[in-house]
Amino acid sequence: MPTPVAGPVQCDQLHVMGLATGSTPLELYKLISESDLDFSQASSVNLDEYVGLKPTDPQSYHYFMQEHLFDAKPFKESFFPDGTNPDAGAVTREYDRILARHPIDLQVLGIGRNGHIGFNEPGTTFDSHTHRVALTPSTIDANARFFDQPEQVPRYAYTMGIASIMAAKRVILLAFGKEKAAAIRASLLGPVTPDVPAWVLQRHPNVTVVLDVAAASQF
Ligand code: F6R
Numbered sequence: 001m002p003t004p005v006a007g008p009v010q011c012d013q014l015h016v017m018g019l020a021t022g023s024t025p026l027e028l029y030k031l032i033s034e035s036d037l038d039f040s041q042a043s044s045v046n047l048d049e050y051v052g053l054k055p056t057d058p059q060s061y062h063y064f065m066q067e068h069l070f071d072a073k074p075f076k077e078s079f080f081p082d083g084t085n086p087d088a089g090a091v092t093r094e095y096d097r098i099l100a101r102h103p104i105d106l107q108v109l110g111i112g113r114n115g116h117i118g119f120n121e122p123g124t125t126f127d128s129h130t131h132r133v134a135l136t137p138s139t140i141d142a143n144a145r146f147f148d149q150p151e152q153v154p155r156y157a158y159t160m161g162i163a164s165i166m167a168a169k170r171v172i173l174l175a176f177g178k179e180k181a182a183a184i185r186a187s188l189l190g191p192v193t194p195d196v197p198a199w200v201l202q203r204h205p206n207v208t209v210v211l212d213v214a215a216a217s218q219f
Contacts, residue, residue: 016042017042017043017044017108018106018108019108020046020118021046023110024176029069032072033069033073034072039074040074040076041076045099048118048160049062051157052084062080065078065080082095092131106171111180111187114136114139115186116139116197116198118162118165121139128162130164132158135153135155166204173207173209178215184218187199188202
């Protein structure tokens with residue numbers, strides 16, 4: 001029997017990892033943090049960032065990633081849309097340039113209760129690239145749990161577009177809990193509609209969907 005090799009394990013097919021925030025990937029990030037995986041030669045690009053929050057703001061997605069993954073598993077370089085820059089045109093053009101230079105090998109996705117992926121809310125066109133979005137009341141409400149007061153939830157975010165997500169070579173969609181069940185059913189079985197942004201994943205050639213029993217309860 002081969003002797004297991006101790007020490008860091010590099011994933012040589014994973015040069016660029018696309019990452020999500022939120023409660024869904026927390027367990028995944030914990031498992032990665034405790035593993036021997038080594039990302040010091042890989043790059044990461046995050047899906048989104050709130051407009052108006054600095055990376056040092058505990059509610060920013062940058063801070064979230066630092067706390068839940070990067071402190072334990074630093075990447076060679078990690079990119080986020082620049083939430084501190086109110087010039088949406090400049091931020092989105094720059095992030096699209098970054099994505100073009102760092103094609104994503106594996107994109108981790110959660111899903112919103114309304115079927116959003118990244119911050120691509122219902123109605124977002126499938127050909128969208130990085131853009132600034134006004135968050136819907138449902139998303140503001142869902143994200144209020146991370147803030148002391150609901151009115152502190154930023155109203156805008158920068159997000160990779162649907163076309164940016166679809167350009168990833170592989171996608172892993174995670175959904176846990178019964179509040180995700182309707183969005184998962186509509187995404188995987190429903191008719192083509194930008195009203196359920198995650199539906200577009202039916203057109204992606206390489207998607208893995210990981211659900212718990214509650215999220216799969218409407219099949
Ligand atoms: C976060 C993101 C969002 C979340 C979604 C689910 O970077 O892109 O699309 O994945 O809002 O959030 P949770 O996991 O908190 O239920």
